[in-house]
Amino acid sequence: MSTRLQQLHDEQGQSPWLDNLKRGWITSGELERWVERGVRGITSNPSIFQKAIESSDAYDVQYRELIESGASVESSYWDLVTDDIRRALAILRPVYDASDGVDGFVSVEVDPGLARDTAATIEAARHLHTTIAQPNLYVKIPGTAEGLPAIRQMIAEGRNINVTLLFSVDRYAEVIEAYLSGLEACDGDLSRVSSVASFFVSRVDTETDRRLEAIGSPEALALRGKVAVANAKLAYERFVAAFSGPRWEALAARGARPQRPLWASTSTKNPAYSDVLYVDELIGPGTVNTMPDQTLEAFLDHGTVRRTIDEDLAGAHATMATLAEVGVDLADVARTLEDEGVAAFSKSFEELIATLEGKARTFTR
Incomplete structure (x- = not known):
């Protein structure tokens, strides 16, 4: 019998990925077991690696060897990370291979x-692609205004990119344009160029709920827990429109x-909401949902496999108008x-480097 994660892909055309790596x-063999249960890709970020390295001694032997060989703390960090990424890629x-390059990706982020x-x-981004040199690698680039030209350039060079830290449909539209214009400038095999645009969901509710509660009117309070899903639905609407027509x-x-x-x-950050809210409400073809292991477990246990991403688009537009x-x-x-988001990932990176510096000092005593 197939799992709910496998059903997401086989019945609804959505790829479930795991948002964690250690x-x-x-x-x-735990990672292989996740793949057997239906996980089709992996995402990572500086916060994930901070937790993985600080909470485990699994990296200590390799890290000691790197430091004792004369490597710097920061270069040692990247060696630890790329080693995990290479193993996960394998x-x-x-x-x-089985999906003809649609899934099976592992993402690693540039220095935030x-x-x-x-x-x-x-x-x-070039350095990571060249160093790791595997076809199923995604390098993550933040979708900031400054990131957009980098995204376009990497796509033009035929490199696979995961655009991260997207929160608005307007910025998402700019990311789509960077991707399309990058493809148009690419003289390589476009069938080997892959990209995803990572639209952050729950944080939108966290911030809008805070503002709605501060307003406190019945109309405002009625929108709590609804904005993030509506925002993602409008992003999907933009996706469908962008990847059709003569240009595409x-x-x-x-x-x-x-x-x-x-x-x-x-x-789900708010315990008053369903722990599978941002999975159940965003299911549809041509999409990916990357979930931390706790959310994957919850969806495997009691998620609902049903197309929802383009349900009640009029309601999503109405939610935004009322907001x-x-x-x-x-x-x-x-x-x-x-x-x-940029600050949090940068802080995680800096804190991890500081922790590694402290650990390196213990090696040289």
Whole structure:
């Protein structure tokens, strides 16, 4: 009997991915078991690696060897990370091959401190692609204004990119344009170029709920827990429109693949809401949902496999109209969340480097 994760893909055309990675899962076979249950890709970020490395001694032997060989702390960090990514890529490679390159990807993010630096992001993304050199690698680039030219350049060079930290439909439209124009500038085999656009979901509710509660009117309070799903539904509507028509058909004739929307930040932050809210309500073809392991477990246990992503689009538009009427500026919400996301990932990276520096000092005593 198939699992709910397998049904998501086989019946609804959505790919469930795992939003976590740690060495213990690779060495114990846990990651392979997730793939057997229906996981079709992996995403990681600096916060995930911070937790993985700080909460485990699984990295200590390799890290000691790196430091004692004269490697710097930061270069050692990247060696630890790329080693995990390479092993995960090997585990997911059969999914990549069986799906003809649609799934089976593992994502690694450039240094989050580069999110506002276009040239440095391009250099870092190239370096990761060249160093790891596997066809099922996604390099994550934040979808900041400064990230957009880097995304276009990487796609033009035929490199696979996961665009991360998206919160607004307007910025998502700019990301789609970067992808399409990058494909148009690419003179390679477009059928081998892949990208996803990671639209963060639950954080939108966290921030809008806070603002709605501050307003406190019945109309405002009635919108709590509804904005994030509505926002994602409108993003999907934009996806469907963008990947149709003459411009897209010309690229598709050259073998191009759509840049799939990926629902990220799909664990429920508010315990008053269903723990599978951001999975159940966003199911549809041509999409990815990357979930932390707790959310995957919850969906395996009691999720509902049913197409919902384009249900009641009129209601989603109405939710957004009412949000503006009660006084919440969604563009400002998106700017706030983008700034917070960049800062949080940068902080995780800096804290991990500080922890590794402390550990390195114990090696040299």
